[in-house]
Amino acid sequence: MCSFDYDLNLNSFSPTVFYVHKCKMLTDGTYHDHDFIELKYILSGKGQYIVDDVTYDVEAGDLIICNPGAKHQHILINPKEPTIEFVAGFTDFQFENMKPNSIELPDGSCILHTVADLKQEISKHCYAMIAEKESCQIGKYIMFKTHLMQMILSVIREISEVENPVQKGCNFESYNKSYAVNRIIHYLYENYENKISLDQIAHNMYLSPVYISKIFKEETGESPINYLIKIRLERAKDVLVIEDSGSIKNIANSVGYEDVYHFSKLFKKYYGISPLYYKKNAMRKNA
DSSP: OOOOOOOGGGGGGGEEEEEEEEEEEOOOOBBBBBBSSEEEEEEESSSEEETTTEEEETTTTEEEEOOTTTEEEOSOOOOTTOOOEEEEEEEEEOOOTTTTTTOOTTTSSSSEEOOOOHHHHHHHHHHHHHHHHHOOOOOOOHHHHHHHHHHHHHHHHHHHGGGGGGGGGGGGSSSSSHHHHHHHHHHHHHHHHHHOOOOHHHHHHHHHHHHHHHHHHHHSSOHHHHHHHHHHHHHHHHTTTTOOOOOHHHHHHHOOSSSSSHHHHHHHHHSOOOOOHHHHHHHHOOO
């Protein structure tokens, strides 16, 4: 059975390409946004991206989707091995059930970790566009547009494939959705203090990341990663009220966050106050 959740027609898919280029990230980027979509595909190396105040680790094969208005910034983590990425900015398209000029992933994130055929397909189109830019031949813009459209369609097919999961070679029908989601929730509670990624959960469950995101949101109303954030922050609240709980950095580390600044921003975003203020307030009440 085919899925038409992300279907399109010829009138809604004729993107205007603003730019395509390859760049080596030698310094941290600036925190900014655009009124059009920007795709960033990691060709080699590792780095980090901050998108709408959430930090993501990225590496070769990852596609970062910066939809219109999404603030983003590249962070350099290894000056000796800088990230090399392909970047494309474009507009004038729309898929069914998505905002105009946007590509929305089922799990609500902005990072698509590509593997196998999709990774090869996207890389092929990125390098083809880079070659076109360097050659300066007639019809360059049309070639940019053609390769970009094929690349986008490959991504849309990948994220809509959950409706036909047999193509992945697994028998998804044997899984009861509620049972699978309950297992994921149990795993999150048991391992929240460790590094957890959607790919890791998928590997442990023998399911595709996209399928897991879909059924988890259907059952709980949110993505697995957002659910994990809530578990970690609730646990942090419990620890903060303990008198000898230690520094905010130690508490952040104990619930799975190496970056205390990122932990503090998330805590304030969810609860309206900083973890330090929450801790001090709790100490005053207990005094």
